[in-house]
Amino acid sequence: METVRQNVGATDAPGVRPCPECGTEVTLHAWYVTWCAACDWNVDPGAPDPERGRLAKVRRRLAARHGEQLAEEIERGGSGAGRGGADRSTALAFGLALLVHGVTAGLFLAAAVLIIGGWHTGIQPVLGVLLLVAVALLLPRPGRLPKGPPVLFRAEAPGLFGLIDEVGAAVGTTGVDAVVVDASVNAGVRTYGYRGRRVMFLGLGLWEILTPQERVALLGHELGHFANGDVRSSFVVHGALRSLVEWHSVLSSVKHDNIMDWFVNALTFLPRWAVYGLIHLLDGLSLRASQRAEYMADAGAARAGSSGAAVTLFDRLLVSEGVEAHLRRESMAAARAGGGSGGREVREAAERELWERLAARIGSVPENEYERLRRVSARRGHSVDDTHPPTHLRRRCLASADPRPALVVCDGPRAQVVAAELAPARALLARRVIRDHAG
Template sequence: MRTVVGETVQPCPECGAEIRVDSRFTTWCAACDWNVDPARSEEKPGRLAGARRALARRHGEKLLAEVMAGGTLRARRDLSSVLAYTVALVVHGMTLALAAGGIWFVVRGWGGLWMVPGVFLLALAWSLRPRSPRLPEDVPLLRRADAPALFALVDEVAREAGTRGVDVIAVDAEFNASVMTYGVRGRRLLRLGVPLWETLGPRQRIALLGHELGHYGNGDTRHGAVVGTAYRSLTTWHFYFSPTPNPTTAMQMLINLACLVPCWLVQGVLMLLDRLTLRATQRAEYLADGMAARAGSTVAAVELMDWLLVADSAATTLRREVNNARVGGPRAARKAEDPADGLWERLTAHMASIPDHERERQRRAGALRGHSVDTTHPPTHLRRACLLVGPPVPAAVGIDDDRERRITAELTDARGKVARRILRDGFEG
C-alpha cells in the first residue's frame, strides 16, 4: 500500500484533462502526455552512439516480436558470437605481439638504444593486457561464515537459475545490484546496494537475486572474459588515438592528423563488436528478467522493474539526508546515538509514498526515449511487456519471516557502515 503525500488536482494546460499533482514530482498529463519527459535531450548523439542506438532498437524490437509470437530466448552460440570471439582473440593477439616485440627489442639491444622501443612496447602491452577485476576494498565484504542465511538464499536462487552461487557479497551504497567474476580463478562477487535492498520487499529481493544470477550462463558474450577484456583493450586504444580537442599548436595538429586513421580503425572494430554482441546482450537481459520472474514471481519481477524506474527519487532523498546531517552539525549528532539511525527507514517510507502516476510517467518517458539512455539494455517498457506475456509465473523460491529476520540481522553491521559512510562522504549514486 502506498500513501499519498500532498496531492492536489488541476486541469492540464494542453488538453484540459484533470491531472493529479504531487509537488515532489513532475506534473504531467496522462491523457495527452503533456510534460511527460521534460528532461528529454534534443541533442543528437555522436556517430558511434547513434549506430549503437539504431542497432539496439532493431534487435530489441525483433527479440520482443519473437517472444510475442511464442518464440524462445534460450542462450545460444550463433555465428555472431563466434565472430565476436574471433575479433576479441585478434585484439588479444595484437597485445601479445606487442609484448613479444618488446621482449625482442630489449633482449637484442640490451644496454643500448634498442631498449627504448622495447620498453615502450612492453609498457604499451602492459596497459592493454586482459585484466581480471579485483575485490573492492572500500565496502563491507561478506563471506559465507558472516551471512549463512543470505548465502543460503543466494544459493537457492542460483540453483533455480541453473548455476552456482557467489563467493563474496559486497554491500555498497548504490541503488543497484550486480554480479562480476574476479581473480584468476574466476570467483564470483555479488554487489548489493543497501539503498535498493532495504526498500524492497522479500519477493522483490528474490527477483533481484534471480535477475543478477541469471546473467551467468545466459549467452552474454559482451561481458564474458574473452570479449569483455577485448572491449577494455579497444577502449584503451581508442583513448590513445583520440585527437586532442581544439589543438592550438602545429605539433598537436600533426599528431591529430597522424592518429586520424588509427582512431577510425579502432572505432570501426568497436562498432563491429557492438554489432556482433548486441543481440546476445539484449537477449541476456530478457533471460535475466525471466529468471527474476521464475525465482520471485512475475508480479515481483514487474514490481522490481517499476521500483528501479524511480531510482532518481531515492538518490534525491539520500542527498537530502546528507545535507540535513551536515546542517545539523556536531550538536545534532550528539543528541542521537548514531546520526545514521533511521536512514533506511526514512528512505523506505519515501519510496512507499511515491504515487503510481509517477512510475507511469517514468514508463512513458522511457518509451519515448527508446534506447537513448543505455544501448545495451532493452527499454524498460519492452522488458516489462516480455514479462507480462502469458500467464503469471509463481515464485519458485520461498522465504518466511524467520529467514527474513536472520538475513536482516546478518546485514545489520554492513547497513550501518554504509549509512554512516553516505552521511559522511555524500551519496554519488
C-alpha cells in the same frame, strides 16, 4: 507541457480536479505530477536529457531497435535468439575479439624472437623488451574487489549467501564468492581475480526499497547472467574491449607544446582512430546478444522470485531518480541541522533512520505515479543504460508471459536474518551518505 505539482503541506491526502484537456477528474497527490490517465495531459512535463554526441544517439537508437525486435520475438514464443543476422553478429564479434587478442599475442612472439634470436646484436633485445612492456600495457587485466565499500564473504553472512545459492540453483548456476555492498541504486555481477571468482554488487539504494520477493527476483536476474552467458561479459569479448580501450589510451594525443608533440600526434592519428572504430564496431556487434542476455536474465528473475515480483521490480527501477534525490535531501538536511546545537545527535539520528526513511518514502509512492512513470518510460524509451533493452519492453515481456510461481521464498524470518547480516554495512554506508554532505 504544463508542469503541475501539488504541495499540500503536512498532509499527503489526495484531492481531485478536472483535466483541462478532456474534463476527466484527475487525482492530486502531494509532491507528485498531476496528470490525466484518460488523455495523457501533462504525463511527461520534464524534457528528456539531451543525447551527448552523434555516436551516442546512433547507439541508443540501435539499442532501442534491438530491444523491440527481441521483445517481439520473445512475445511470439521464441527465445530472442533471432536468425542469421544475430548469429552472424555474435560470430563476427568473437572473430574480431580473437583478432585483437591475436595482435597482442603476435607482439609477444615478436618480442620473444627479438630477445632470443637477436641477442648477439645488442639492439634487438632492447626492442624486444620495449615490445614486452607494450604487451604488458595492452593485456586485459582481471577485475579486482573494490577497496572502499564493505565486502562480505560467506563466513560473515551465511544467510545472505545461502539465499544467493538457492536463487542460483533455481536459475541454473551457482552462487558467488563475495558480495560488495554500496549505496548505489543498482546491482550487478562480474568476476574478479585470475581464477575468475564471482562477485555480486548490491546497492542499498535499490535493495532497501524492494520487498523480500522483489529482492529474490533481483538476485535471480543478476545470477541469470552467469547461467545464460553474455557475449559482452565473456573473457574473449570483454577482454578484447578492455584491450582496445588500453590501446586507445596509449595512442591518445598529447598537448602540442613542441614539434615533437606534433610529430607524435601525426604518427598516432590513424592508429588511434582505427582503434576507436574497432571499439565501436565490437560494441555494436555484441549489442544485440547483450540485450538478449538481459531478457533471459529477466526470465531468471521471474523463475526465482515469481512473475509478479519481477514485474514490480521494474517499477522500482523507474523511481531510481527519486531514491537519489531522497538521499541527497537527507544528507543536506543533516548538514544544515548539524550546524546548530545538538548537531552530532541529529546526524547520528539521520544515519540510524536513513534506510528506513528511504523505504517509507518510496513505499508511499502512489500507483497513479507508477503508472505515469511507466507511460513516460514508454515515450522516452527509458533503460538502465544503452546496453539494456528499454525498461517498458522488459516489463511488458514479463507481464505478458505465463505467470510463474516463486521457486525461492524469502519469508519474514529469513528476511530478518539477511537484514541482520547486512546491518553493519547499512550503518557504515548510512554514515558515509550523511557525512558526505554534513562534513
